[in-house]
Amino acid sequence: MPTNPVLEGLPSYFTQSLTDALEREVLIDLSVGDPHEPTPEPIRRALIDALTPESSYPSAAGTAELREAIAGWMARRHGVEVDPDRNVLASAGSKEAIFHLPLAVIDAAGPRRGVLWGTPGYPVYDRGTRFAGGVSDPVLLRAEEGWRLDLAALEPDRLQRSAIAWVNHPHNPTGATTDRTHLHRQVELAREHGLLLASDECYQEVWFDEPAPSALEVCDGDLTGVLAVVSLSKRSGMTGYRSGAMIGDPDLIARLRRLRTTTGTASPSFVQAAATAAWRDQDHVTDRRAIFAEKRRVVLDFLEQQGIEVSGSQATFYVWLRAPGGDDVAYADALQHAGLLVTPGRSFGEGGEGWLRLALVPTLEECHLAVQRWAAAIADGRVPT
Ligand SMILES: Cc1ncc(COP(=O)(O)O)c(C=O)c1O
Structure with a gap:
């Protein structure tokens, strides 16, 4: 059967390898941009009524x-x-x-x-x-x-x-x-x-x-x-x-x-x-933004304390940081061993090498736990600085 060369040539979508990792271990997932906050009740109700x-x-x-x-x-x-x-x-x-x-x-x-x-x-x-x-x-x-x-x-x-x-x-x-x-x-x-x-x-x-x-x-x-x-x-x-x-x-x-x-x-x-x-409705949007702002504060404060450079990150629930040591894949790997799943910048194409993306999609409590795990890994030298 003939095949479309465009399809054959595609690398696997980056979320697939992250999903595979998630199935293997108990990790805090800061990789895929799919926040855990529930869909507001009136929206779910509108679906059911229809x-x-x-x-x-x-x-x-x-x-x-x-x-x-x-x-x-x-x-x-x-x-x-x-x-x-x-x-x-x-x-x-x-x-x-x-x-x-x-x-x-x-x-x-x-x-x-x-x-x-x-x-x-x-x-x-x-x-x-x-x-x-x-x-x-x-x-x-x-x-x-x-x-x-x-x-x-x-x-x-x-x-x-x-x-x-x-x-x-x-x-x-x-x-x-x-x-x-x-x-x-x-x-x-x-x-x-x-x-x-x-x-x-x-x-x-x-x-x-x-x-x-x-x-x-x-x-x-x-x-x-x-x-x-x-x-x-x-x-x-x-x-x-x-x-x-x-x-x-x-x-x-x-x-x-x-x-x-x-x-x-x-x-x-x-x-x-x-x-x-x-x-x-705009009210639920304002509420969600307030939750993302809290999570963002926790992570930005932590990165600042650690002296890790943040770039962009003015909006979205992503935080974009320079990988300490310079190798985004090695750093993401080290973080995975410390129980955190993050995305190496190069997954987003050329220009992303040396950077990491954190998606602040877990709950606020999990974000607190994530920075604790990260701090412990830095303190005992499990991730590069
Ligand atoms: C930049 C950008 N555009 C579009 C999308 C697609 O989002 P959706 O299809 O859920 O609207 C995404 C999803 O993460 C995205 O990051």
Whole structure:
């Protein structure tokens, strides 16, 4: 049987080896970005109430109620008015939206097949590109530039070869944030060079000092050439529900609508009902943020006491630190023997070597326990300093 060489060439998704390790030992898992806090009760209730005896196919675009709730949230949270019919499309989480987006944009036989994305970064920008026949074009991100991808730093030729530029703020894995000036520059440059600016805003509700901006805020009401991808996973503790949305350029939304009746990736109707309840409420988001802030304080205080350098880490529930001794894999290994599972930076691609990502997903008590274990391992020399 023939096989797709893109699939054959993929390294295993980094979470798989971590999951294998977790099954072997009793570890505190600071690796995968799946927080333990429960989904708020009213959201679970909305799902149960929507579970009808009869089953029918869900709406691929998202129900009108869901798209209205998303538009309402966009207006409240970001001050951007969008049309639920022309600018909003539901997705089954942001991962599949990111993966499928190039299928609606890239002409695999055309000259503009490049997709720009920052490395270290979320691997799905690359994977979606390659399966769609595009050319993955990673841009090295640097600590001294705040881990931001800046289109202004790229050669015009490179922009002209590209169909899509991904930005991701707050950023996985570094937790770095951006500001409206930087985002505005990206929108302007993408438009000038005729490529789509795709903004992965999966973590935009997990901020601490200042609310994270959306790329849609800097478009002056004209969403041409810009798409924001948002998610309930981190915002509302709904990773298992699979619910997100795409918001932006009306022409692209129309194309994606056509595409997505084919991909069969709509969330079930009862998930869409739960998602509608989630987008309508902001209080639970504030509560969750307060919990993440507490956990973050525990870990940041500990790292500061130990003199371990932290970079980015202004938002998200990730903390990004320089691996003492310089070898991220060796340090993650040593921590695993001390009972802590963390992700070596290189798992997120080039530019991540020498760094580690902690996902503050265990409970607050477990975070306290994690830093105790870590401190004990440092004290008796089991991890390098
Ligand atoms: C940067 C980034 N984008 C998108 C996603 C996908 O999230 P979901 O599919 O749960 O919305 C993740 C998941 O961890 C992520 O880190």
